[in-house]
Amino acid sequence: MRKLIYIMGCAHCGSTLLTRILARHSQIATVGELKMSSIPDYRNFQCGCGAELLECAFWKQVAAAFAEEGVALDFGDFGTHYGSNGSFASRVVGAQMRGPGFESLRRAAFTCWPPAARALARINQRNKIVIDKICEVLRKPVFLDDSKDPTRLMHLSRTGHYDIRAIYLVRDGRAIVASYKKRDPDMRANFHLWENKVSECERLRKVLPKMRLMEVRYEDFCQDSRRVLSEILAFSGLDDQSEHCLSPSTQEPQHIIGHNSRLLGDRPIELRNEWPALLTAQDLENFERRGRELNALYGYDLDESIPRQP
Numbered sequence: 641m642r643k644l645i646y647i648m649g650c651a652h653c654g655s656t657l658l659t660r661i662l663a664r665h666s667q668i669a670t671v672g673e674l675k676m677s678s679i680p681d682y683r684n685f686q687c688g689c690g691a692e693l694l695e696c697a698f699w700k701q702v703a704a705a706f707a708e709e710g711v712a713l714d715f716g717d718f719g720t721h722y723g724s725n726g727s728f729a730s731r732v733v734g735a736q737m738r739g740p741g742f743e744s745l746r747r748a749a750f751t752c753w754p755p756a757a758r759a760l761a762r763i764n765q766r767n768k769i770v771i772d773k774i775c776e777v778l779r780k781p782v783f784l785d786d787s788k789d790p791t792r793l794m795h796l797s798r799t800g801h802y803d804i805r806a807i808y809l810v811r812d813g814r815a816i817v818a819s820y821k822k823r824d825p826d827m828r829a830n831f832h833l834w835e836n837k838v839s840e841c842e843r844l845r846k847v848l849p850k851m852r853l854m855e856v857r858y859e860d861f862c863q864d865s866r867r868v869l870s871e872i873l874a875f876s877g878l879d880d881q882s883e884h885c886l887s888p889s890t891q892e893p894q895h896i897i898g899h900n901s902r903l904l905g906d907r908p909i910e911l912r913n914e915w916p917a918l919l920t921a922q923d924l925e926n927f928e929r930r931g932r933e934l935n936a937l938y939g940y941d942l943d944e945s946i947p948r949q950p
């Protein structure tokens with residue numbers, strides 16, 4: 641059974657940095673976010689290695705490996721996203737994870753309603769092929785998926801194809817909503833986005849066995865990278881290559897697709913606390929009123945601007 645490390649969390653939780661560091665491990669294969677349903681404007685998209693996507697030697701090899709299976713690799717539609725294409729069956733697959741009642745109904749649909757079962761099986765199979773081929777080309781046995789989406793993790797964990805180790809990467813909610821604010825000034829929407837995703841992650845936590853999920857605070861990772869990385873590798877059952885992974889001299893091309901930070905190159909790991917400058921007193925008051933309890937789940941104290949290490 642293939643080992644699958646899955647990073648779960650909110651958008652902007654810092655997962656691309658963790659992915660790029662884990663990708664240096666001799667056993668970990670990754671391309672970042674496999675959830676990606678399509679790469680927008682992929683003809684002008686730059687792979688994490690710096691090459692144009694269509695010119696990247698790695699992706700050419702993956703395409704050739706696909707062709708051997710009679711499958712076409714289409715950057716416009718990876719076919720790996722458990723998302724809706726509009727049909728009711730795909731909406732059953734793609735609906736965000738909810739409470740036990742809804743999930744029982746969803747599982748019943750997969751058992752009793754062939755269109756939903758077929759839609760799920762098609763995406764499961766596609767993920768398996770993509771993961772197998774990427775591991776084959778990179779010659780590394782463990783796959784790392786940085787998709788973050790808890791519903792996707794639920795589906796993958798139920799395939800029975802993978803020995804899953806989930807890293808739940810959490811970050812101070814104030815830093816997350818401040819990061820969203822850079823793109824959208826609507827703080828009500830930004831707060832809702834964070835609250836909704838954290839709640840979904842908590843629902844996933846209830847269904848995944850405890851031993852399969854490790855919670856990691858992004859701030860701890862930045863402040864004590866070596867220790868936290870060693871713990872992640874131990875949890876994943878892999879050799880402790882933390883020193884090698886954190887060494888800026890260990891440069892090898894990484895073919896990561898996803899967040900723009902894939903193109904940043906090697907930079908020292910540092911905790912940049914930008915949120916105090918980005919959030920207004922009103923933003924903080926609103927966060928205090930609605931987000932204190934949820935943020936406290938992960939040890940963040942709203943009376944402290946810099947989280948303490950546990």
Ligand SMILES: [Zn+2]
Nearest residue numbers: 687689696895
């Ligand atoms: Zn590349």
